[in-house]
Amino acid sequence: MKYVFLLVLGCVGAAAGLMGAVIAYRWVHDMTQTPRILAGERIFSMPAGVVPRGGEAVIPREQRDAAAKVPNPLKASPESIAIGRARFGTFCTPCHGPEAKGGVSGPVATKFIPPPDLTNGDLQRQRTDGYWHSYIVVGGAVMPAYGEAVSSQEAWHIVNYLRSLRAGGAARTAAKP
Numbered sequence: 001m002k003y004v005f006l007l008v009l010g011c012v013g014a015a016a017g018l019m020g021a022v023i024a025y026r027w028v029h030d031m032t033q034t035p036r037i038l039a040g041e042r043i044f045s046m047p048a049g050v051v052p053r054g055g056e057a058v059i060p061r062e063q064r065d066a067a068a069k070v071p072n073p074l075k076a077s078p079e080s081i082a083i084g085r086a087r088f089g090t091f092c093t094p095c096h097g098p099e100a101k102g103g104v105s106g107p108v109a110t111k112f113i114p115p116p117d118l119t120n121g122d123l124q125r126q127r128t129d130g131y132w133h134s135y136i137v138v139g140g141a142v143m144p145a146y147g148e149a150v151s152s153q154e155a156w157h158i159v160n161y162l163r164s165l166r167a168g169g170a171a172r173t174a175a176k177p
């Protein structure tokens with residue numbers, strides 16, 4: 001009888017020990033088992049009924065025609081052009097060169113696919129402000145998107161600055177869409 005009791009006690013002890021070990025194992029490994037999503041792994045669509053607070057709708061690159069029709073909300077004031085010049089100097093000169101001539105100056109421009117001369121009067125006439133704004137925000141064929149670096153507002157300032165560079169002077173006479 002005594003042995004049966006000891007055997008049962010042993011079994012209960014072993015079961016308790018096993019459970020304890022399982023709990024301890026899970027405790028220690030809890031964090032490595034947590035479902036996690038790495039940066040850039042997935043893009044979540046907004047749940048239905050979500051109301052945006054602030055921000056601006058970004059028109060995707062595939063809908064450039066629609067983006068081209070968006071009017072420039074900012075006046076090309078000297079202040080606006082100054083902000084645009086500063087942002088251009090920070091983000092765009094490596095490829096477009098300090099004069100926005102494209103492919104002739106700048107550390108990257110001379111070795112990379114040469115970007116077009118943005119001061120060119122014909123190109124300036126062809127493109128609307130909205131088209132260039134879209135180019136800055138969502139990028140082009142090769143050109144990277146700058147929507148993360150500059151705000152939509154700043155992108156309009158840059159467009160105003162580019163318009164001020166138009167060869168032959170006369171800023172802001174872009175063709176209407």
Ligand code: HEC
Pocket residue numbers: 088091092093094095096108112113114115116118123127132135136139140141142143144146158
């Ligand atoms: C990594 C190099 C690179 C950088 C940086 C860059 N661009 Fe570009 N950009 C290009 C290339 C290359 C093109 C030619 C079109 C294409 O292949 O995307 C281009 C084209 C353009 C065009 C002409 C689009 C058209 O066809 O009318 C504009 C406007 C422009 N860039 C503005 C900017 C502005 C503003 C910035 C800074 C916010 C900038 N780019 C930064 C490489 C660059």
